[in-house]
Amino acid sequence: MIAVIDMSFPVYMKARNFFSLLAVLAALLLAIGLGTFWTLTARSPLGLLRHGGQLLPEAAQFVPKQSPIAASVLVAPHRLTDLWQLLAAPDIRGDIQAEVKRIEGSLLAGTGLSYQADFRPWLGEEVTFALTSPDLDETDENGLQPGYLWVLSCRDRSLGQETLDLYWQQRAISGSRLVFEQFAGSQLISARTVDAGTPTKVAMPKRAILSPTSPQLIEASAIVGDRFVLLANSVLVLKQALTAAQSRIGLSRDAGFQSALAALPGPRVGLVRINLPQSLRWLGLVDGPKLLTTGLGDT
Numbered sequence: 248m249i250a251v252i253d254m255s256f257p258v259y260m261k262a263r264n265f266f267s268l269l270a271v272l273a274a275l276l277l278a279i280g281l282g283t284f285w286t287l288t289a290r291s292p293l294g295l296l297r298h299g300g301q302l303l304p305e306a307a308q309f310v311p312k313q314s315p316i317a318a319s320v321l322v323a324p325h326r327l328t329d330l331w332q333l334l335a336a337p338d339i340r341g342d343i344q345a346e347v348k349r350i351e352g353s354l355l356a357g358t359g360l361s362y363q364a365d366f367r368p369w370l371g372e373e374v375t376f377a378l379t380s381p382d383l384d385e386t387d388e389n390g391l392q393p394g395y396l397w398v399l400s401c402r403d404r405s406l407g408q409e410t411l412d413l414y415w416q417q418r419a420i421s422g423s424r425l426v427f428e429q430f431a432g433s434q435l436i437s438a439r440t441v442d443a444g445t446p447t448k449v450a451m452p453k454r455a456i457l458s459p460t461s462p463q464l465i466e467a468s469a470i471v472g473d474r475f476v477l478l479a480n481s482v483l484v485l486k487q488a489l490t491a492a493q494s495r496i497g498l499s500r501d502a503g504f505q506s507a508l509a510a511l512p513g514p515r516v517g518l519v520r521i522n523l524p525q526s527l528r529w530l531g532l533v534d535g536p537k538l539l540t541t542g543l544g545d546t
Contacts, residue, residue, distance in 0.1 A: 300326075300516040303508065306375035306398035306475060307499040309488040315525035317377040317498060320517045323370055325362075327516065358465070359417045360410065369407045371400030371474075379484050381529035393529070396488055397478040404473040411436070411468050411476070426482075430469075431489040437467040437482040 300322030310317045320327070328347045332340050351362040360366070380394040401407045415436055419425055423438040467482040469489070479485045491497035498504055504520065511518065527533040 308492045308497045310377045310498040318519045319375040369403040371402040373400040394484040395480045399476040433469045
C-alpha cells in the first residue's frame, strides 16, 4: 500500500511564517539603526552647534540672588573640548589637546583627582560656578574672604560619592580634621585645619580670582539628592546655597533673571549673570555704602 501525503499547506504556512519573521527582523534592525544614529547624532560634538546644550541652568536654585557673578556651562565640559578639537585644523589638534590637559591639570592641581578618571564618568550636562559673596565675614581687617561655589550636575550619585570620598580621604591623610553635619536634609563635609572650632580661611587680595578647585579652597562639599554635587571654599557657602534652594532667595526664583533667560536666543551652551553693584564692590571700584545710591541694576 502506498500512502500519499499532501504537504502543500504546511509548506505554505512555513513560507508565510518565514517571511513574517523576516519582516519583523528587518523592522527591528531598522529601529536599532535609527536609534543608534539618533544617539550618535545627539552625542556628537557637532550636535552642540545645532541644538546647543541644556536649556536652563537648573543649578541656579543654589545661587543666592545677591551673588556678584554666576556662570553656567550647560553641557558637559568634555563635549565642548571635543567640539573644539573637531573644528580645529588637523595640524593644531595636538596643541589643543595639550592645552585642554593643561587647563584640567591647573584646575585640579593638588587635589589628587583627574577630570577624565574622577569627574567625567558621573558629571552631567551642567556645571555652575558662583562667586556668592565678595566678603563672607564682612571684615576689612583680614582682607576679602570671597565665597566660592561649584554646583555640578550628577548622573551617577554613587560615582560622585566615590570621588568626594577619595578627596576627603586625602585631606584627612594630609592632616585636615573632617567635620560631618546635617543641614537642610543633606550631609555636609568640611575641613578644619586651624583648630576644632574655626573654619579655615584663605586671605586673598582684592581683584584676586583663584581656582575654587585648589586644595585650600575646597573646604566643604555636599551631595543633594541624586542630581547635584556642591563644592565650596567654606561650609557657610554651602549652607547659604542650600538655604537659597529651599527659599525665595535663590537666583532661579528671581523675576528679572527669569525674564532675561526667556529673552535669550538659542541654542546656547552657557551663560553668565553679573550683579553689577556687587561685582563693582568685589573689584574694589565702589564701596558698600555708595552702592545704595548708584541706582545700578543687575545685568
